[in-house]
Amino acid sequence: MAIITEEPDSPNPQLHKSKPKPKPNKPTSPPRQPPPPSTSTPTKSASAAATTANPFQFWFYFTFIVSSITISFILLSSLSEQDPRTWFLNLPPTLRHHYAAGRTIKVQTAPNHPQVEVFSIQQGPTNSDSHVLIVHGLGCSSFAFKNVVTTLGSKNVHAIAIDLPGSGFSDKSTVVVEENPGNNGPFGGLFDVYDEIKEKGLFWGFDQLVEQGFVDFEENKVRPTKTKEVVKAIELGSEEMGKVLTQVVDSMGLAPVDLVLHDSAFSLSANWILENRALVRSVVLLDTDPSGSAFPIRVLRIPVVREIVLGFRFAFDRVVASCCMESVSGYEADAHRVLLKGRDGRRAVVGMGKNLNSSFDLSEWGGSDGVKGLPVRVIWSDKWSDEGRRIADALPQATLVAHSGGRWTQELNAEEVGESIYEFVSSLPKPAKQAVEEPIVHEHVEMKFDEATSGAHNHHHGHEGHDHHDGHAHAGYMDAYGLGHGWAQ
Numbered sequence: 001m002a003i004i005t006e007e008p009d010s011p012n013p014q015l016h017k018s019k020p021k022p023k024p025n026k027p028t029s030p031p032r033q034p035p036p037p038s039t040s041t042p043t044k045s046a047s048a049a050a051t052t053a054n055p056f057q058f059w060f061y062f063t064f065i066v067s068s069i070t071i072s073f074i075l076l077s078s079l080s081e082q083d084p085r086t087w088f089l090n091l092p093p094t095l096r097h098h099y100a101a102g103r104t105i106k107v108q109t110a111p112n113h114p115q116v117e118v119f120s121i122q123q124g125p126t127n128s129d130s131h132v133l134i135v136h137g138l139g140c141s142s143f144a145f146k147n148v149v150t151t152l153g154s155k156n157v158h159a160i161a162i163d164l165p166g167s168g169f170s171d172k173s174t175v176v177v178e179e180n181p182g183n184n185g186p187f188g189g190l191f192d193v194y195d196e197i198k199e200k201g202l203f204w205g206f207d208q209l210v211e212q213g214f215v216d217f218e219e220n221k222v223r224p225t226k227t228k229e230v231v232k233a234i235e236l237g238s239e240e241m242g243k244v245l246t247q248v249v250d251s252m253g254l255a256p257v258d259l260v261l262h263d264s265a266f267s268l269s270a271n272w273i274l275e276n277r278a279l280v281r282s283v284v285l286l287d288t289d290p291s292g293s294a295f296p297i298r299v300l301r302i303p304v305v306r307e308i309v310l311g312f313r314f315a316f317d318r319v320v321a322s323c324c325m326e327s328v329s330g331y332e333a334d335a336h337r338v339l340l341k342g343r344d345g346r347r348a349v350v351g352m353g354k355n356l357n358s359s360f361d362l363s364e365w366g367g368s369d370g371v372k373g374l375p376v377r378v379i380w381s382d383k384w385s386d387e388g389r390r391i392a393d394a395l396p397q398a399t400l401v402a403h404s405g406g407r408w409t410q411e412l413n414a415e416e417v418g419e420s421i422y423e424f425v426s427s428l429p430k431p432a433k434q435a436v437e438e439p440i441v442h443e444h445v446e447m448k449f450d451e452a453t454s455g456a457h458n459h460h461h462g463h464e465g466h467d468h469h470d471g472h473a474h475a476g477y478m479d480a481y482g483l484g485h486g487w488a489q
Helices: 041-051 055-079 084-089 093-100 142-153 188-200 202-212 238-252 265-275 305-311 313-323 332-341 345-354 362-366 382-394 414-426 432-461
Strands: 103-107 116-123 131-135 158-162 173-180 226-233 257-262 280-286 376-381 398-403
Touching (some): 116 238, 131 142, 131 238, 142 332, 142 414, 158 238, 305 332, 376 414, 382 398
Parallel strands (some): 257 280
Antiparallel strands (some): 103 116, 116 158, 173 226
16 A cells, blocks of 8 residues: 655755746946935035025116116216207306407308308407408317417407307307108108198098098198298308308408418318409418318217217317327317317317318419419428428418427417417518508498497496497307397397
8 A cells, every 4th residue: 555645845945946037138238227316405405595596686786777877867968968058157267258358240151041140359450451360170269269369469460260150159050941841752641631630620530531431631732831940050161161251351341361271271261262362362371181170070970979079078188189289288178178069069060071172182272373472371280290391382382380289279389370470471562452442441340349349348337338230249148048248239
């Protein structure tokens, strides 16, 4: 008999054969392991704090931007042109004294334009053998020649220096009436409808739309010509210069005149000399540039640059020291800056610069029949002696004399320039016309001068009795600006 016995499974795994597992293929690249989670709590807090904006940073930048804008507006307002009355009240004492010593002549620079006032200073007897008329160049004024006028006057020469229209204390702008016949362009009719609605009322246009569905507008109707007043800067050209010289010489009885033409004044006056040779006795070319000017007009054309140059004394000093003046340490450079900045002075000077003849041929002018036998003296700064010699060589009848100083006359060399002018005009023969008509001409001029003198006396002591009918009146700044002073016409 057989006995079958079941044995329990052995706990030893080695006794059991297991099916071999297939070996996995070796990966070509190791599997990307996820980064271990960070367990550092302090590091996470520091990173969050670093990304948080500083609350004071916004207010710092906000305050800085607002302050910069405010300062910019204040700075730009100080650089902008002042109204005429404020400008005159803020003049330095040197310019006030210069203004008080002058008088004005009314001239007309163009047909159908109002008269403008030309400021002038004069010294010396009006019955002198020599009448010297000094005309300044671009950017300059009679202020530069006040000491030259004084020097010539002390030598019994009748010396006059004027401010050209657009410069110095002369008028720098004028009111022009322009015709406006209608609106042109694609929207011209629309503007005309708008003007008619303004004229007849809004309800007229509304009624037209309700009743007819359109505005009854006659497109081809003849409409009255409209006019408007426009204030324009005086842009002096050669034609306007000729009108100014003719009227100044005639009204003051200066013919035959000894012309002193400074800088760019020569190119603007050259044609007038040819056409009015009988009115001119001699010509002095003082630091003359036939095709341009000493002052760099481009700095007055560029926005921001022009405001800085005319708004800050140190900037203007640097400009004129490089090309115009020997010394800018005194008051003279700043006086020129003030005169250029006020009352549309910059726009007028820029307009005058556009009208300069850059292609002017000095040799051709000097060889023309109109100036043959005309005495000419060239007075040039010794700093630019080569340029002065070139100009003198182009004029066969010219003599060259050098002076110390820059191309704008200053107090330090005014007496030297005055002596050179006096030495030249005193060597000329006495004009035949003056010898024949001297009593009549000088009686007329003396009457005008006496009237001006009595007007000035009453201005300072009585403020009454002003009655001028000859077109000579003091520049109307004080009267026009409500200060109750000045000479009235």
